[in-house]
Amino acid sequence: MCTEGWLQWQRIFGDRPTCRNCDDNCNSNILKDIIDEKKLTSGYFGFNKKPGKCSHGDFLDFSSLLEPRGGINKDTHSSSHGYLHEAAARVAIAATRELLEDIRGSLGDSNFLRLMGFSQSSVLCFAIDTTGSMGDDIDEVRRVTSDITDRMRDTVSEYILVPFNDPDFGPLIRTTDPDEFKLQINALEPHDGGDTPELCLSGLRLALTGSPPQTKIFVFTDADAKDKELKSTILALIESTKSVVNFMLTNGLAARRRRSEDLNQGQNQHYSTRISNPLNQVYEDLALASGGQAIEVTKATLPQATRIIVDASTSSLVTVFQAVRNPGKEESFSFIVDDSLKNMSIYITGTSLVFNITSPSGDSQTNEELNGTLGLVEHVGNFYTVRLTILDQVGLWNIKMSSLQPYTIKVLGQSDIDFLFNFVELSEGAHSGYSVLSGRLPANRNVTLLLTIMGGDTVTPTEVALVKSSDSQSINGTLEKLADGKFLVTVNSVPAGEFVVRVMGERSSSRSSNGRFQRQSITQQRTSSLVITARTDEVWEPGKTLSIPFSVVNNSSDVLLNINARNDRGFATVFPSSMYDGSGNSTVNITAPPNTPSGTQVTLTIEAETSGKSDFNYAVLKLTVVSPITDFTSPVCEIVSVNANCSGNCSLSSWELSANLTDGNGTGIKSLTLRQGLGTLNTTTRIGGEGVNVTLAFYRASCCSEVMELVAVDGAGNVGICVKSITSAVTTTANTFMYTTSTTNSMTTTTATTTTSTPSTNATSYSAGCIFDPPISFWVGVGAFLLFHVLCF
Numbered sequence: 001m002c003t004e005g006w007l008q009w010q011r012i013f014g015d016r017p018t019c020r021n022c023d024d025n026c027n028s029n030i031l032k033d034i035i036d037e038k039k040l041t042s043g044y045f046g047f048n049k050k051p052g053k054c055s056h057g058d059f060l061d062f063s064s065l066l067e068p069r070g071g072i073n074k075d076t077h078s079s080s081h082g083y084l085h086e087a088a089a090r091v092a093i094a095a096t097r098e099l100l101e102d103i104r105g106s107l108g109d110s111n112f113l114r115l116m117g118f119s120q121s122s123v124l125c126f127a128i129d130t131t132g133s134m135g136d137d138i139d140e141v142r143r144v145t146s147d148i149t150d151r152m153r154d155t156v157s158e159y160i161l162v163p164f165n166d167p168d169f170g171p172l173i174r175t176t177d178p179d180e181f182k183l184q185i186n187a188l189e190p191h192d193g194g195d196t197p198e199l200c201l202s203g204l205r206l207a208l209t210g211s212p213p214q215t216k217i218f219v220f221t222d223a224d225a226k227d228k229e230l231k232s233t234i235l236a237l238i239e240s241t242k243s244v245v246n247f248m249l250t251n252g253l254a255a256r257r258r259r260s261e262d263l264n265q266g267q268n269q270h271y272s273t274r275i276s277n278p279l280n281q282v283y284e285d286l287a288l289a290s291g292g293q294a295i296e297v298t299k300a301t302l303p304q305a306t307r308i309i310v311d312a313s314t315s316s317l318v319t320v321f322q323a324v325r326n327p328g329k330e331e332s333f334s335f336i337v338d339d340s341l342k343n344m345s346i347y348i349t350g351t352s353l354v355f356n357i358t359s360p361s362g363d364s365q366t367n368e369e370l371n372g373t374l375g376l377v378e379h380v381g382n383f384y385t386v387r388l389t390i391l392d393q394v395g396l397w398n399i400k401m402s403s404l405q406p407y408t409i410k411v412l413g414q415s416d417i418d419f420l421f422n423f424v425e426l427s428e429g430a431h432s433g434y435s436v437l438s439g440r441l442p443a444n445r446n447v448t449l450l451l452t453i454m455g456g457d458t459v460t461p462t463e464v465a466l467v468k469s470s471d472s473q474s475i476n477g478t479l480e481k482l483a484d485g486k487f488l489v490t491v492n493s494v495p496a497g498e499f500v501v502r503v504m505g506e507r508s509s510s511r512s513s514n515g516r517f518q519r520q521s522i523t524q525q526r527t528s529s530l531v532i533t534a535r536t537d538e539v540w541e542p543g544k545t546l547s548i549p550f551s552v553v554n555n556s557s558d559v560l561l562n563i564n565a566r567n568d569r570g571f572a573t574v575f576p577s578s579m580y581d582g583s584g585n586s587t588v589n590i591t592a593p594p595n596t597p598s599g600t601q602v603t604l605t606i607e608a609e610t611s612g613k614s615d616f617n618y619a620v621l622k623l624t625v626v627s628p629i630t631d632f633t634s635p636v637c638e639i640v641s642v643n644a645n646c647s648g649n650c651s652l653s654s655w656e657l658s659a660n661l662t663d664g665n666g667t668g669i670k671s672l673t674l675r676q677g678l679g680t681l682n683t684t685t686r687i688g689g690e691g692v693n694v695t696l697a698f699y700r701a702s703c704c705s706e707v708m709e710l711v712a713v714d715g716a717g718n719v720g721i722c723v724k725s726i727t728s729a730v731t732t733t734a735n736t737f738m739y740t741t742s743t744t745n746s747m748t749t750t751t752a753t754t755t756t757s758t759p760s761t762n763a764t765s766y767s768a769g770c771i772f773d774p775p776i777s778f779w780v781g782v783g784a785f786l787l788f789h790v791l792c793f
Contacts, residue, residue: 017052022070026080029070030054043072057081105711105719108673110157110176122313124148125160125211127203128188129221135190136299137220137250142185144306148313149178155315160211163188164203166226172210197226201234201282204245208237209568209603215243216312217292222250222299224279231282233566233605236618238290239440242523246292246308247283250299288324288408289498291522293349297381304380311345311412318418319410319520320344322500324469326406333399333409333472338507338517340455341413344393346386350407357386360395417455417517419503421489423525424450440528440617441494443555449477449489449501459517461487461505468495469524474502498524528617529556532608534588540625543594550606550619551585558610565590567604579608590623598627631666635712637722638662644726646703655726656700657708662692667715669695676709676723677701 018041022029034041043056044063055064057071057080064071064080071080074088081088104112128134128141148156159181161173173184200221207217238245280294287294297305311317321335328350337344337360348355348367357374358364365372367384375388399409423441424434425448434450441447453459464487465474477491501521508515534550554561565575565588574589588606602623609616637659644655663669672695674681679701688694699708703726710722 015050017068019052019054019068019070019072021068022080026057026070026072027083029068029080030072041072101721102717102719105675105721106713106717109675122156122315122317123158123160123212123215124156124309124313125162125207125215125217126185127162127164127200127207127217127219129198129200129203129223130163130165130188130190131198131223132190133222134220137222137248137302138185138188138190140302140306141220142182143303144309145185146182148310149182151310152313153178156313158212160207160215161185162203162207162210164199164206165191166198169199169203170206172206174210196223198223199227200225201227201230204234204286205230205237205568208234208241208243208245209601211241211243213241213243215241217243217245218309218312219245219247219283220250221247224251224277225282228282230566231286232564232607232609232616232618234286235289235616236439236605236607236620237603238286239523239525240438240618240620242521243290244292244312244522245287245290246312247280247287247294248302248305249277249280249283249294249296250302251277251280251296289524291319291322291410291500291524293347293383293408293410295349295381295383297383301380304378305383307378307385308347308383314343314414316414316416316418317412318415319412319522320518321409321411322520322522323409323472324498325401325408326470328401328403328405328407330402330404331400333401335397335411336504336516336518337393337395337397337413338415338417338515339394340415340417340507340517341393342415344388344411344413346384346388346399347410347412348384348386348407349382350403351382351405352403353384353405353407354402355384356400356402358398358400359390359393360397361392363390415455415517417453417459417507417519419454419461419519419521420452421449421501421521424448439532439619440526440530442531443494443527443529445494446490446492447494449491451487451489451503453485453487453503453505455507456509457485458509459505459507461503463502463504464489464491465502465504466491466495466499466525467502467520469498469500494527496527498526500524529615530554530561530608530610530617532606532617532619534606534619534621536621536623540592540623542592542596542598542625542627545589545591546623548588548590548604548606548621549585550588552579552583552608554579554583554608554610556610556615558612558614560611562609562611564607564609565604566607567602569600569602571602573604575606578611592625596625598625600625629716631663631714631716631718633664633666634718635661635663635666635669635714635720637710637712637720639722639724642724642726644703646706646726650703653703654700655703656698657724658699659697659710659722660688661695661697661710661712661720661722662688663712663714663718664692666718668693669712670715671711671713672697673711674699674708675711675721676707678705679708681710 018031018034019029020031030041041054043054045056045061046063049055049063049066052068054068055061055071057064057073061071073079074081074085076082077085079085107115126141128138130138156178158174158176159178161181161184162170175181175184198221200219204217204219211217277296280296284294293308295305295308320337320341321333323333325331346357354367356364356366359374363373365374367377370377374390375386378385401407423437425437427433427435449464451461451464453461461479464477464479467474473495475491475493475495477489480488482488503519505517506515507517531553532550534548536546536548538546540546552561559581561579563576563578565573567573567590571593572591576586579586588604590604602625604621604623606619607616640658640660642655642657646653646655661669661672672683677699679699682698684696686694686696697710701708707725708723712720712722
């Protein structure tokens with residue numbers, strides 16, 4: 001049930017009594033008229049129960065002590081309505097399955113798999129400076145994207161483009177079609193500029209809020225940022241999404257000026273490839289926080305550095321090791337390579353670097369050996385890439401850095417062994433579990449990670465540690481095995497400053513003797529002495545103001561906090577600029593313009609920072625503007641005719657089908673896709689009776705492909721599915737399948753009338769009733785909660 005429909009039902013029936021006190025048991029505590037009229041009711045929990053309403057029940061629910069006493073929950077066999085536990089569980093499973101099928105139909109298989117976390121294909125996002133001086137850079141982006149799209153169509157699932165300039169940035173353009181993405185890149189025209197700084201961080205914010213989590217983002221610019229005040233917001237978005245940001249910086253003017261100064265100091269002085277520009281510091285900080293690179297090159301050498309984009313678009317890319325040293329120092333770093341890794345690369349950034357890499361067999365190669373015993377060294381600007389070609393890579397590797405300049409190291413490869421993690425806390429109550437922590441971790445306390453290991457049943461973690469980025473000191477956690485490849489990790493303390501998560505383990509099916517592996521997280525984490533909490537579950541309509549309460553707990557010594565709230569849509573936002581005495585409660589008011597399209601997503605970032613700028617924390621909220629929904633009816637499929645001649649060799653014969661699909665007076669059919677079947681689908685649209693749009697579908701397939709399934713989605717997200725299966729026989733049929741949905745007393749029932757002839761035909765229609773905007777876990781939780789606590793039998 002959509003939120004708007006639920007609120008409408010509450011307005012009509014919200015004050016009507018639904019329960020009586022339990023007698024010996026609670027089996028019959030729901031009022032008879034509620035059952036007879038098939039009304040929906042839910043159980044209150046806590047102290048805010050309305051008179052006459054049902055309670056959830058059981059000992060943790062204080063409302064069950066208030067009249068009407070007792071409850072109606074079906075959580076276990078011993079619950080108030082435990083006699084319905086198994087029936088409720090079956091209905092909840094069926095409803096969840098139906099909901100997921102509707103979401104699958106609305107999104108398509110590729111997007112659905114990515115939503116559910118089953119797809120390992122990459123999402124590539126480019127944020128590109130389009131000012132007048134960027135012509136050469138844009139040409140290089142065209143070349144690289146053309147190369148990627150032609151070579152890696154199966155590994156990149158979505159392309160996103162965000163142009164930025166001054167004073168404009170955006171819009172965000174997304175497509176799953178690589179050829180369409182090429183057209184969008186080719187349409188970019190450099191223009192304007194002149195005052196050097198550009199709105200780079202505004203463009204990057206749009207890229208972060210419009211991309212899925214863990215997206216690889218590449219920013220191309222030759223200027224510093226005009227909007228540096230967004231740095232804290234960008235950090236919050238990077239940490240919350242775990243996206244990786246790489247900057248391709250062609251600050252040619254600064255490089256030429258520095259080279260001229262170097263040459264003026266004497267012809268015998270060795271010229272370094274260093275082009276580091278102090279104006280790029282904000283870019284370097286953001287790249288390091290995300291686990292990305294800030295690559296400084298000239299426009300002429302940019303093509304040599306863009307191979308990193310091709311590397312990033314490969315599938316199953318994992319991070320084996322990474323380290324940051326600022327300031328730099330002489331140090332040796334070790335990491336383990338297992339036999340599942342392939343296509344290994346080492347990225348090193350910095351200026352005037354000297355390093356030596358040693359393999360497990362004792363072979364070594366320095367930065368000056370471009371083609372050595374271990375592999376190929378590519379060097380451009382401040383960026384080194386070492387591509388390992390040695391055959392025997394398994395074992396303990398070593399990198400010795402001999403530099404006092406800042407540097408970063410990252411070791412990458414392809415493997416099916418990796419891990420996902422979230423920092424969590426135990427949520428108490430009737431339905432206890434673990435909730436994901438938002439914002440930075442609280443300082444000076446133990447933390448818990450929920451760890452998922454990928455790679456199969458033979459992969460087992462043996463050590464999980466938080467590793468300090470600046471000096472590699474680590475704090476090990478305690479492992480507790482859960483179900484489905486998950487582990488709970490408790491760490492008694494957290495490193496000061498930035499840190500990453502390192503997982504080491506064993507694979508029993510490994511070809512090597514010990515089977516050891518090592519992986520690290522990419523995004524840097526850190527703690528904060530500030531705790532900021534904000535949430536809202538209210539419906540937000542166009543033209544309305546949404547009030548979001550938030551609280552800040554300050555455990556620092558600074559009594560004054562600076563408060564900021566920003567959103568990526570530019571909506572009017574009102575909030576307090578500061579908080580005194582450290583902690584407090586307040587409200588952010590954000591207003592959606594009246595013309596905001598329904599379904600618009602808004603990312604709101606609420607930030608708290610100590611006045612001395614020594615500490616900072618944030619809360620990131622994903623909000624959705626939704627117009628009141630009136631269309632709850634699915635599209636209707638009418639199969640007009642089926643013609644088949646499939647009595648012989650199926651590969652030499654074919655069958656065809658025609659169907660009419662309509663949405664009545666609803667929001668109209670927005671998409672029609674072929675989900676199952678190897679034939680061809682052609683569609684046209686015409687105006688039918690009473691001015692209703694009719695989508696005409698014509699399908700033709702080989703008789704070897706016997707099943708066809710069409711998915712129609714209307715403008716409100718309702719999904720209709722039309723299925724036809726043939727047998728290997730000569731068939732000519734005209735079948736009509738009419739599905740209607742009627743609503744009575746807030747109970748939705750579906751009836752079907754069929755006119756069929758041989759062979760039999762199945763057609764089904766499902767109603768999602770709303771656009772899917774929140775995460776999948778939200779709707780699955782809502783479905784399970786309502787169906788376990790609502791009387792609908």
